[in-house]
Amino acid sequence: MQSNRRLKHIGVWTWSLPAWAGRLPDGRTYNTCPSAGICRHVCYALHGAYLWPVVRSRHEANLRFVLEDLPGWQRAMMAELQASRFAGRWVRIHDSGDFFSDDYLRAWTGICRARPEVNFYCYTKEVDRLRRLVEPDPPDNLHWVYSYGGVQDHSLDPGVDRVADVFPDEDAIERAGWSSQRESDLLAVLGPPLVGMSANRIPVFLKRIAGRRFSTWQAVETAARAARHKATGSRRRAPS
Ligand code: SF4
Numbered sequence: 001m002q003s004n005r006r007l008k009h010i011g012v013w014t015w016s017l018p019a020w021a022g023r024l025p026d027g028r029t030y031n032t033c034p035s036a037g038i039c040r041h042v043c044y045a046l047h048g049a050y051l052w053p054v055v056r057s058r059h060e061a062n063l064r065f066v067l068e069d070l071p072g073w074q075r076a077m078m079a080e081l082q083a084s085r086f087a088g089r090w091v092r093i094h095d096s097g098d099f100f101s102d103d104y105l106r107a108w109t110g111i112c113r114a115r116p117e118v119n120f121y122c123y124t125k126e127v128d129r130l131r132r133l134v135e136p137d138p139p140d141n142l143h144w145v146y147s148y149g150g151v152q153d154h155s156l157d158p159g160v161d162r163v164a165d166v167f168p169d170e171d172a173i174e175r176a177g178w179s180s181q182r183e184s185d186l187l188a189v190l191g192p193p194l195v196g197m198s199a200n201r202i203p204v205f206l207k208r209i210a211g212r213r214f215s216t217w218q219a220v221e222t223a224a225r226a227a228r229h230k231a232t233g234s235r236r237r238a239p240s
Pocket residue numbers: 019020032033036037039040042043044045046095096097098125
């Protein structure tokens with residue numbers, strides 16, 4: 001369990017995987033964010049300090065432990081979280097990465113239930129997985145927010161779901177009537193349910209975002225992909 005500069009000042013611990021897709025030093029490939037959409041083009045966790053060898057190898061070690069011995073990893077997490085420094089505190093599951101499999105998500109809900117004195121929260125794009133495995137009977141101490149920018153965005157209903165969207169800046173959040181989590185990351189799960197996040201001020205990312213919200217960018221991307229599939233399907237069906 002770690003803490004970074006941004007989360008440390010609000011007393012939040014975090015546990016992370018390497019972001020999105022890659023290859024481990026032993027040659028195995030992985031995808032820890034199978035429902036990532038446009039977010040992968042501007043992924044903060046594929047930039048800056050996240051790429052430092054010490055950070056990267058820690059995240060890769062976390063993933064290797066999960067892949068090679070999920071029950072052992074779960075036991076280790078439960079044991080670590082038993083320490084008094086975690087009681088009454090918050091753990092952010094994934095500063096990078098996501099619930100990439102059913103078994104992995106089940107392991108986390110088991111950890112939450114085993115450590116009721118700890119509060120857990122997460123952002124996730126794994127909408128279908130949480131709908132199936134968590135929403136029917138969530139642990140009391142697990143809080144989540146669905147984040148736009150993924151291939152399952154169309155399943156989200158901002159009238160019902162707690163959702164987070166990335167906006168070009170704080171003014172855009174305010175104009176849309178959403179609520180910024182700038183003051184504390186915990187507002188993503190404890191504040192009003194329409195959560196606005198300001199895009200990282202990384203020039204190359206801002207250029208790609210081009211003033212759009214993640215939700216609108218993803219919707220355009222999804223429509224374009226559907227159109228491409230339809231065109232390919234029509235060509236395949238056309239008589240030769
Ligand atoms: S889901 Fe998060 S960590 Fe994964 S690619 Fe998207 S922004 Fe990066």
